[in-house]
Amino acid sequence: MVQGTNLPPPNDSIQQINTAMSYFLWKGPIFIFTVPLVTLQQPKRKGGRAVTHVSAKCMTLFIQRMERQSQRTGTLTARWVEKWKLNGRSPNPPDTKRVPRKLEYLYHYNVETAYIPIRGTLESIKSYRRRLYECHLSSINATMGQNQMRIQKHWPDTDWNQVWENLRVAPIMEHVRNEWYQAIHDIIPTNVRLQSINVTPTDTCQRCKATDTLEHRLTNCGEAKLIWNHMKTAIATMLRTIPAPIANDWLLGPHFKIWPNKQNNAILWTLAHVVSYSLQHCSSVTLQDFLDFLFRSRWKLMTNMRVQDLIGNYLAVI
Numbered sequence: 001m002v003q004g005t006n007l008p009p010p011n012d013s014i015q016q017i018n019t020a021m022s023y024f025l026w027k028g029p030i031f032i033f034t035v036p037l038v039t040l041q042q043p044k045r046k047g048g049r050a051v052t053h054v055s056a057k058c059m060t061l062f063i064q065r066m067e068r069q070s071q072r073t074g075t076l077t078a079r080w081v082e083k084w085k086l087n088g089r090s091p092n093p094p095d096t097k098r099v100p101r102k103l104e105y106l107y108h109y110n111v112e113t114a115y116i117p118i119r120g121t122l123e124s125i126k127s128y129r130r131r132l133y134e135c136h137l138s139s140i141n142a143t144m145g146q147n148q149m150r151i152q153k154h155w156p157d158t159d160w161n162q163v164w165e166n167l168r169v170a171p172i173m174e175h176v177r178n179e180w181y182q183a184i185h186d187i188i189p190t191n192v193r194l195q196s197i198n199v200t201p202t203d204t205c206q207r208c209k210a211t212d213t214l215e216h217r218l219t220n221c222g223e224a225k226l227i228w229n230h231m232k233t234a235i236a237t238m239l240r241t242i243p244a245p246i247a248n249d250w251l252l253g254p255h256f257k258i259w260p261n262k263q264n265n266a267i268l269w270t271l272a273h274v275v276s277y278s279l280q281h282c283s284s285v286t287l288q289d290f291l292d293f294l295f296r297s298r299w300k301l302m303t304n305m306r307v308q309d310l311i312g313n314y315l316a317v318i
């Protein structure tokens with residue numbers, strides 16, 4: 001009956017764990033806007049941060065443990081599984097009356113094995129566990145009727161799969177990736193966002209009285225305009241084109257796929273650093289300070305053994 005310890009804990013315990021995780025994730029600077037936990041729990045390729053979903057994780061461990069124990073001859077689990085004919089997969093949808101509910105772990109094993117994937121003959125345990133986990137997560141999301149992300153509703157024409165893939169593969173430090181993630185999810189407290197929840201009376205920029213959107217802060221306000229124009233020229237040089245086709249929305253949703261990958265990576269690296277630096281130093285940013293920061297960051301990147309594979313010589317134009 002040890003298997004029962006792998007079954008998901010009661011909802012109020014999960015709630016407490018989720019509260020602790022949210023506190024950990026959003027501590028430090030005061031976040032007025034956050035990305036919902038249900039989004040953070042999605043895989044990175046779907047716009048999440050792969051934060052552990054407690055129920056899905058417990059259910060994955062439970063299934064794996066049941067499978068392992070039932071395959072060992074002579075174990076109590078093997079005998080119970082044999083008695084209730086639970087070897088292999090249950091038919092989909094499962095017959096929930098087949099096993100009495102009081103035999104809790106066998107009951108859940110009967111129900112859950114109707115939906116889970118079969119392990120490939122050459123598949124590693126780690127890869128199989130990941131597929132099991134994602135399968136549980138998808139089925140929980142489907143049951144809960146997971147809503148579309150806020151930004152996907154705002155910009156439905158953006159290729160979000162490409163945005164998340166670019167964010168995932170960009171060769172940048174984790175704190176830079178996190179800042180870019182926050183910008184892409186539009187949780188930076190601009191006056192437009194603050195006014196929408198009645199925290200400020202106006203949506204205009206304190207410095208120049210334009211509408212204070214994130215795009216304005218990154219591309220048009222004070223020295224940020226100089227920085228962005230300078231970096232657009234650098235990106236255009238990497239692409240051997242003119243700066244005009246480099247769209248502002250690349251900063252807040254890098255939805256492009258450029259070949260070769262090294263060029264794509266170099267452009268992602270550049271965009272991420274524009275966003276990260278401008279968010280950190282929004283009121284006191286200068287072009288020279290930014291370029292010093294960029295040279296230091298590039299030097300750190302050059303110490304990476306894989307730099308030639310990741311980025312080639314594309315950043316030499318900066």
Ligand SMILES: [Zn+2]
Nearest residue numbers: 205207208221
């Ligand atoms: Zn401004």
